[in-house]
Amino acid sequence: LSEASVLGFEYGYSLDCPDGLVIWEAQFGDFWNCAQVIVDQFIASAEDKWNRLSGLVMLLPHGFEGQGPEHCSARVERFLAMAAEHNIQVCQPTTPAQYFHLLRRQVIRKWRKPLVILSPKSLLRHPKVISSIDELAHGSFQKILGDENVALDRCKRLILCSGKIYYDLADERESRSLSDVAIMRVEQLYPLSIEEISTAI
Numbered sequence: 001l002s003e004a005s006v007l008g009f010e011y012g013y014s015l016d017c018p019d020g021l022v023i024w025e026a027q028f029g030d031f032w033n034c035a036q037v038i039v040d041q042f043i044a045s046a047e048d049k050w051n052r053l054s055g056l057v058m059l060l061p062h063g064f065e066g067q068g069p070e071h072c073s074a075r076v077e078r079f080l081a082m083a084a085e086h087n088i089q090v091c092q093p094t095t096p097a098q099y100f101h102l103l104r105r106q107v108i109r110k111w112r113k114p115l116v117i118l119s120p121k122s123l124l125r126h127p128k129v130i131s132s133i134d135e136l137a138h139g140s141f142q143k144i145l146g147d148e149n150v151a152l153d154r155c156k157r158l159i160l161c162s163g164k165i166y167y168d169l170a171d172e173r174e175s176r177s178l179s180d181v182a183i184m185r186v187e188q189l190y191p192l193s194i195e196e197i198s199t200a201i
Contacts, residue, residue: 003035007058011042014056014112021107025059028067029074029118032060036078043114044082055112057103062092063120063164076189079116083190090190092118092163094145097131098187101141120164128167143188144200156180158201162189 007024014022026032032039039058046052060074079090093099099119106115123129157180159169166185173181184200186192 007035014054023057028071053112062118089115097135145185147182150182162186
């Protein structure tokens, strides 16, 4: 497997083409393990070391999807451990509109930061993971998605989560006919805005 050389090429291309949308997609989340040195030495640290900005996007399917231990995780914990001083962005969008607006934001922003997108393959065919044309045509990426299914005056419990577990929680809430539990999705894990989370709560 030659992920290190391929990711190294894409990183270099992102430096040479700063206005483009350069994307490296790992077939499985853990494929980035073989390219880890590129992330450590260049993607996560080049801005601080050499003043080089990159808008590279890394698509990493994340989650235990039943295909064995070597095809299960994008190691989100490692990305969060190396995140500091706004060097990278780590996001886990849960709707097609969020995914679209996240990629769009990456291109139209005036500054460039590497973007890690974690998205389970199971959400590609999930019947509830849909967005309307209006949601795609309008709006912008939301770092936090609130819950419009629970009335504010009835809410007794608030759950914060990220990623595909939202749909598991929503299904369980529906099966128990709970109307007082709200589920809030944290779509951007880093940089994490405590102020925005507090406002949303």
